[in-house]
Amino acid sequence: MDKLIKNGILVLPQGHSKGDILLQGEKIKAVGGGISYDPEGIGYNPLNTEIIDAEGCLVFPGFIDTHTHFQLDNGHFTSPDDFASGSRAAILGGTTAILDFATQNRGETLAQGLANWHAMAKDKANCDYGFHLAISEWNQQISREIKEMAAAGVTSFKVYMAYDNLRLKDSEIFQIMKKVGEIGGILGCHCENGDLISCLTDQLKAKGEMDVRNHPRVRPAQVEAEAVYRYLTIAEMAGVPVNIVHLSSARGLAVVEEARSRGQEVYVETCPQYLLLEDSRYELPPRQAAVYVFSPPLRKPADQQALWQAAAAGQVDTIGTDHCSFNITGQKDQGLHDFTRIPNGIPGVSHRPQLLYTYGVAAGKISLETMARLLSENPAKLFGLYPRKGVLAPGSDADIVIWDPAKTGSIKAETQAHQVDNTPYEDFKVKGAVRAVYLRGRLAVDDKGLTEEGKGCYLARGKSLLFRQK
Numbered sequence: 001m002d003k004l005i006k007n008g009i010l011v012l013p014q015g016h017s018k019g020d021i022l023l024q025g026e027k028i029k030a031v032g033g034g035i036s037y038d039p040e041g042i043g044y045n046p047l048n049t050e051i052i053d054a055e056g057c058l059v060f061p062g063f064i065d066t067h068t069h070f071q072l073d074n075g076h077f078t079s080p081d082d083f084a085s086g087s088r089a090a091i092l093g094g095t096t097a098i099l100d101f102a103t104q105n106r107g108e109t110l111a112q113g114l115a116n117w118h119a120m121a122k123d124k125a126n127c128d129y130g131f132h133l134a135i136s137e138w139n140q141q142i143s144r145e146i147k148e149m150a151a152a153g154v155t156s157f158k159v160y161m162a163y164d165n166l167r168l169k170d171s172e173i174f175q176i177m178k179k180v181g182e183i184g185g186i187l188g189c190h191c192e193n194g195d196l197i198s199c200l201t202d203q204l205k206a207k208g209e210m211d212v213r214n215h216p217r218v219r220p221a222q223v224e225a226e227a228v229y230r231y232l233t234i235a236e237m238a239g240v241p242v243n244i245v246h247l248s249s250a251r252g253l254a255v256v257e258e259a260r261s262r263g264q265e266v267y268v269e270t271c272p273q274y275l276l277l278e279d280s281r282y283e284l285p286p287r288q289a290a291v292y293v294f295s296p297p298l299r300k301p302a303d304q305q306a307l308w309q310a311a312a313a314g315q316v317d318t319i320g321t322d323h324c325s326f327n328i329t330g331q332k333d334q335g336l337h338d339f340t341r342i343p344n345g346i347p348g349v350s351h352r353p354q355l356l357y358t359y360g361v362a363a364g365k366i367s368l369e370t371m372a373r374l375l376s377e378n379p380a381k382l383f384g385l386y387p388r389k390g391v392l393a394p395g396s397d398a399d400i401v402i403w404d405p406a407k408t409g410s411i412k413a414e415t416q417a418h419q420v421d422n423t424p425y426e427d428f429k430v431k432g433a434v435r436a437v438y439l440r441g442r443l444a445v446d447d448k449g450l451t452e453e454g455k456g457c458y459l460a461r462g463k464s465l466l467f468r469q470k
């Protein structure tokens with residue numbers, strides 16, 4: 001049975017307007033201003049078509065979150081959202097594809113790292129999924145594996161400048177960039193100066209200042225800005241475009257803009273938490289403050305403002321969540337007297353579209369088209385999924401979100417789809433909500449929730465479609 005979604009406001013790259021979408025099998029067959037009965041042509045056959053009325057609703061391409069960490073084992077704790085619950089939360093909020101960070105731990109090959117993550121996701125995912133590969137060790141053998149990873153559908157990689165068990169030397173980052181450039185992929189980076197963070201942490205430790213409030217003190221905006229500058233300098237020397245994940249500060253952004261003004265091709269991701277929350281949260285009582293322990297930490301209102309402006313102006317390319325949920329009870333609360341023991345991360349994969357719609361679109365900060373670009377189109381392009389995903393166009397996967405802008409509510413840990421006991425957005429008012437979600441043409445979410453389990457597919461991805469002007 002084909003499906004005809006009628007009378008919605010279609011959010012297309014060139015603008016939004018009322019129209020219809022015809023779905024056939026897993027694909028979009030037609031997008032138009034009024035698709036009529038025409039069995040011979042591009043229209044629909046009423047005998048074989050389910051009509052879905054989207055009057056009063058917005059129709060978005062399925063949202064893509066290219067920054068999740070499901071079932072993450074940080075060496076002490078495992079994050080409670082696995083691929084089943086994480087992807088369920090994702091699709092319930094309108095996100096039809098996620099890219100998770102598979103990690104090659106030291107001593108492993110890239111292939112082993114990838115296989116570990118495939119095993120965690122297999123048969124569990126409720127939305128489509130793919131993997132970036134985080135590289136934590138570099139040598140000749142691993143260098144040869146980059147090509148094999150591309151053949152296995154992994155064209156994006158990540159390096160860390162922070163965390164002693166993950167970070168690499170500048171010379172290694174330089175070599176990885178070149179290698180990833182050769183396969184037409186893109187290298188992302190966690191930009192924070194890990195050496196300085198360790199030094200600042202040791203200084204506080206010596207003074208016995210280890211409560212939660214100190215978390216942002218060891219990771220000031222300078223350690224981000226310095227790392228961004230170094231990373232982009234390395235990229236300039238390697239002669240390749242690069243991506244910066246979870247950019248949090250106005251200072252970091254200024255470094256990016258400076259590099260761009262010299263002609264460098266730099267992609268930037270930020271996250272809802274850096275747009276919507278500020279560092280005063282660390283002054284809350286320790287149990288509440290621990291919710292906000294993630295890295296980079298929260299910044300000042302001026303940073304939020306700079307990031308919103310950058311998002312509206314096209315200086316920020318994607319918004320991912322960095323979803324990495326940990327419970328307060330039994331996990332984060334183990335570090336209330338030593339902030340270095342608090343597992344870093346927050347839930348967010350379910351709430352990103354609602355937060356961006358409410359505090360971006362409805363608040364007049366960004367347009368509908370910008371929201372679709374940041375959450376669907378740009379992630380699909382940068383990570384080799386376009387035009388299969390990320391756009392409402394004939395031939396694309398029929399990943400579709402019917403969004404009711406009139407619905408209102410508020411975010412609560414108790415009622416969220418994430419499988420944890422906290423949310424950084426507790427009591428945030430939201431406007432707009434999912435009415436229905438289609439995943440490759442199948443109804444995946446309706447007013448009762450998820451319609452069927454485990455229908456997500458692995459996404460083998462192609463080369464990055466670079467869209468920034470050099």
Ligand SMILES: [Zn+2]
Nearest residue numbers: 067069101322
């Ligand atoms: Zn992350």
